[in-house]
Amino acid sequence: xxxxxQPRSVSGSPGQSxxxxxxxxxxxxxxxxxVSWYQQHPGKAPKLMIYDVSKRPSGVPDRFSGSKSGNTAxxxxxxxxxxxxxxxxxxxYAGSYTPYVVFGGGTKLTVL
Amino acid sequence: xxxLQESGPGLVKPSETLSLTCAVSGYSISSGYYWGWIRxxxxxxxxxxGSIYHSGSTYYNPSLKSRVTIxxxxxxxxxxxxxxxxxxADTAVYYCAREGGYxxxxxxxQGTLVTVSS
Numbered sequence: 515x516x517x518x519x520q521p522r523s524v525s526g527s528p529g530q531s532x533x534x535x536x537x538x539x540x541x542x543x544x545x546x547x548x549v550s551w552y553q554q555h556p557g558k559a560p561k562l563m564i565y566d567v568s569k570r571p572s573g574v575p576d577r578f579s580g581s582k583s584g585n586t587a588x589x590x591x592x593x594x595x596x597x598x599x600x601x602x603x604x605x606x607y608a609g610s611y612t613p614y615v616v617f618g619g620g621t622k623l624t625v626l
Numbered sequence: 627x628x629x630l631q632e633s634g635p636g637l638v639k640p641s642e643t644l645s646l647t648c649a650v651s652g653y654s655i656s657s658g659y660y661w662g663w664i665r666x667x668x669x670x671x672x673x674x675x676g677s678i679y680h681s682g683s684t685y686y687n688p689s690l691k692s693r694v695t696i697x698x699x700x701x702x703x704x705x706x707x708x709x710x711x712x713x714x715a716d717t718a719v720y721y722c723a724r725e726g727g728y729x730x731x732x733x734x735x736q737g738t739l740v741t742v743s744s
């Protein structure tokens with residue numbers, strides 16, 4: 515049960531769009547539509563940004579969107595703002611006979 | 627508004643058992659959902675530890691399963707984590723969270739740092 519694979523860092527300028535990938539296997543990302551994404555600012559608890567691949571919780575700006583293709587999920591942030599600078603983690607339900615939850619290693623987003 | 631608050635010792639000796647409790651307010655655990663524990667070693671990523679339903683049904687991270695016990699006390703509206711035989715590698719910020727759907731943690735506690743050291 516390995517962690518999902520995310521790029522260590524991504525960057526973009528204000529107003530631009532960035533996409534963070536999250537690669538797993540057919541036992542996790544590819545097998546279920548239960549991928550979520552979390553934003554974490556330094557010293558703070560993670561915040562749910564996307565769940566069930568592409569759904570946004572109430573209060574999350576529509577600049578944040580999620581998608582999935584095969585074993586890879588993606589988080590896209592459009593119209594980048596300074597406050598979007600944070601760590602982002604993907605997460606997936608996994609397993610079949612013995613279910614579990616697995617997180618990605620995290621991606622540091624820098625707004626230039 | 628759902629709120630969660632972790633509590634427990636901030637320092638645990640190697641080979642001993644780490645014990646934490648998560649008090650929930652604004653929502654009755656008996657009403658449903660799974661309730662989980664997630665940890666984050668200093669400077670590293672998130673790791674799911676396990677989750678429990680109000681009925682007591684649990685599921686655990688396979689890599690930690692042999693050392694983890696999660697329990698629930700609906701009368702006190704809280705759930706707890708026990709991690710046995712700890713080592714320095716278990717030093718982390720421990721978070722409790724509500725699992726609103728499969729792997730969907732929608733409400734989180736502020737986290738509590740537990741250091742394993744003699």
